[in-house]
Amino acid sequence: MVFFSKTCEYALRAVLYIASKSQNGQRVGIKEIAENINSPEHFLSKILQKLSRKGIILSAEGPNGGFYIDTNGQNRPLADIIIVLQGDDLFTGCGMGLSYCSESNPCPLHNEFKEIRKQIKHMLHITSIGAFNAELLNGTLTLNK
Template sequence: MFSKACEYGIRASIFIASKSAKGIRVGIKDVAKEIDSPEPFTAKIMQILTKNKIIHSAKGVGGGFEVSNEIQKSIKLIQIVDAIDGDRIYKGCGIGLKECSEEHPCPVHDDFKKIRGLLFEMLTQTTLEQLASGVKSGDFFLKTLNTNN
């Protein structure tokens, strides 16, 4: 549903927020490892998130990425999605047509319209703090556990 960059951006934001809540800044290597993303690709995503004021980057010794508790409370999931993918996921056509409307609907228009509405609602109501607190508590995970020993 989301682009790979957006998936990584969401996971990176959640990981950084969960660490920031404990007063820990994280480096790009740690972020890439935790979200299972190539480091150069992760760096590009972090630039986007930093530019859009979702993540804060501190340079130098003791630097790294962080998200203040106040920002975590105010950042909605839709801001991360918009920063990386734009609004096509909750405004565009379900099968990618350039023009799809009530007057000229695509074959999945009516069903996809409902799904888009629910997705938009979830994106606008979910905060970064909510997602990070679930990871911190151990209720949610950012990567699968390797069961092969």
């Protein structure tokens, strides 16, 4: 079952990569990010532009430019990334994609999916963007398939 769109998958990987590099004061370019998260550069560029416009990540131009995340951004929840790119359907939508599914008119998966949705929502709201920096920097975790 797919929970995140391809856009959100790339965004999550990119933001976590940028966050880990930003911890040491680095700014990273689009080419480096794309190579390290196994993402098409052109597609990733559009995603990062949108995240930058919404303040999830920051960017600077020039020879020392690139993408970075400040301390406030490091503390933001992962849910912010999903909401900017995919809306809140992940937290409210039907597991079968039915528009009429509700408490009063449930689909066959409604009750079970409601619990899964609740757990995912909780995890994405309590986990910060910077939560994985140490593990990413020391190679315990990876962002490249």
